[in-house]
Amino acid sequence: MSKRNQGITRRKFLKLTSSSVALLPVALIATDRATAQTKAKKEAVQYQDTPKNGQKCVDCVLFEPPEACKVVEGKIAPEGWCSLFAPKPS
Ligand code: SF4
Structure with a gap:
């Protein structure tokens, strides 16, 4: 391999490495925001602080x-309920 080819390879490596490192904080922020947005608002799932038809959050x-x-x-609330209720296996 010639010195010229080694120089190009190193340059490409450094360019790829630096761009990947530069994007890392953006990726971490995007992941953090996506995680924060995964929870539903109480109103959207008809949440209430009391059980419904014997179903409650603790179960x-x-x-x-x-x-x-x-x-x-x-x-x-452990005694609450919402439309996403999924019973624990008995
Ligand atoms: S019923 Fe289940 S999904 Fe709904 S708020 Fe209670 S614990 Fe969460």
Whole structure:
């Protein structure tokens, strides 16, 4: 391999490496925002602080004790309910 070819290869490598590193913070911010946007608003899923037809958050696979939900934003009551209710397997 000639010195000229080695120079081109190194330049391409440095160019690719520097552009990838430059994009890393953008990718991290985009991922963080996508994660933050994945939770639904309570109004959108008819959330209520009381059970419905015997169904309640504490019995839902999406509930995260003590007062959170994997898919609905905000404080979630263990005795609450929403239209995304998914019962834990018995
Ligand atoms: S019923 Fe709705 S708010 Fe309650 S834990 Fe399940 S998905 Fe979350």
